[in-house]
Amino acid sequence: MPSAAEAPLTAAPAPRPDEPALSERLPTMALMGVPHDLPTPLGSTAPGPDEPVTGPNGPSPLLGLPGAAPATGIDAGTAWHYGDPIGEQRASLTGSILVDRSQRAILAVSGADRLTWLHTLTSQFLSTLGDGDVTQALILSPQGHVEHHAWVTEIGEVVYLDTEPGAGLALREYLDSMRFWSKVEVTDASADLAQLALIGPRSDAVAQQVFGGSDPADGHAVALAPAGFLRRTGEGLDLIVARAELPRVAAALIAAGAVPAGSWAADALRIPTRRPRWGVDTDDRTIPNEVSWLSTAVHLDKGCYRGQETVARVHNLGRPPRRLVMLDLDGSADRLPATGDPVTTAQGRVVGRVGTVAQHHEDGPIALALVKRGLDVGTALMAGPVDAAIDPADAADESDQSTPMSAIDRRALRDIRR
Secondary structure (H helix, E strand, O other): OOOHHHOOOOOOOOOOOOOOOHHHHOOOOHHHOOOOOOOOOOOOOOOOOOOEOOOOOOOOHHHHOOOOEEOOEOOEOEEEEOOOHHHHHHHHHHOOEEEEOOOOEEEEEEOOOHHHHHHHHOOOOOOOOOOOEEEEEEEEOOOOOEEEEEEEEEEOOEEEEEEOOOOHHHHHHHHHHOOOOOOOEEEEOOOOEEEEEEEOOOHHHHHHHHHOOOOOOEOEEEEOOOOEEEEEOOOOEEEEEEHHHHHHHHHHHHHOOOEEEOHHHHHHHHHHHOOOOOOOOOOOOOOHHHOOHHHHOOOOOOOOOOOHHHHHHHHHHOOOOEEEEEEEEOOOOOOOOOOOOEEEEOOOOEEEEEEEEEEEOOOEEEEEEEEEOOOOOOOOEEEOOEEEEEOHHHHHHOHHHOOOHHHHHHHHHHHHHO
16 A cells, blocks of 8 residues: 555645555554544533634544543644643654644635735735735735735646635625625635644654655645645745645544644744734734734735725824833732733733733743833833733833834935935
8 A cells, every 4th residue: 555655735636546545654543543533512502711612523533542632712622732742842843743733724715816816915915926925915904904814826837815713704795795896716625624733843754754756945835635735935835735634634644643732732832933814813903014914915016906095194104102022920829811812011001012922932822912102111011910020022012112104205215315
């Protein structure tokens, strides 16, 4: 029987009649001692804030891995950790960790007008997106607030938009409402495709062993057989695979050396990078200028999209109302703040909002927070019930110390006039 490495990474021709299907070539979780008889999600009763909120596809089969502790909130339906969240983080330093993102929503946009149509609706320059190109995009309100964030991947004349768990329906409804006479079709591919991620220096070797083929360059993707694609981002490798193949693909990646890691580890590794998650590190007032999306999901030279005026004005003035920073939390406290908790000063003045919170393998308890632009790095803070301080590394990013783009432009104009 051919090995898993024989499965091509790029778009493959039809298999030979004597060639086993991918599902037959990959090891099953059952062979690795992982059960498949997971319980179905509970009824339609609305859960409380700490109860799981499982996506429409039910709990992930990776919850059957040894030591899996289920996550709650936005990552419900996947694992919070697999018994050793600190060890899972450390594994990413020298090896490769496998993160289950199968609850993320995936939309497929097809049709001759898909690129120009999405170009007019989003903050990103998409009209010239080529096959295999990967980027990020935002949909903004008329006031410039972030309503949707998605990764954008063009593969095989289809644009795939993947976004946070639970956000797919609203995104699809908005896109459908904007179709008019455009030759496009928007479908929910979440039932057919599921997402995994590999993080760490050995991720390429793990993917190569399982899928073979060539590695995509940064910001690009290659097709996988029988469905899906593999893309490279600044964080690692994302694998969008056929949902029916999810258990077998995960088992093959683990057999190739990937260490299963939960959302705790993924969040702890992401917080120091200051990369936000929509709906966790952002609220309904967030504008792109307050977070790193201004450089990754916004094309500043592009015109005519909803919310552009706010983005351009704030960029030119250099004065976003808030900024995303990392908070160092009091490690002696017996609890952590929750997402959405207020950030306050010693005098009780609310100056921000807590986003992602996690225990880091080196830095201890840390969090992301949106705080007022002029807040001094040395200010003593409270993140919910826990003492906190802005990380010193964020001092260099204080926008109060920067010169507005408008001032630079005026100086340049004066020099020209002379």
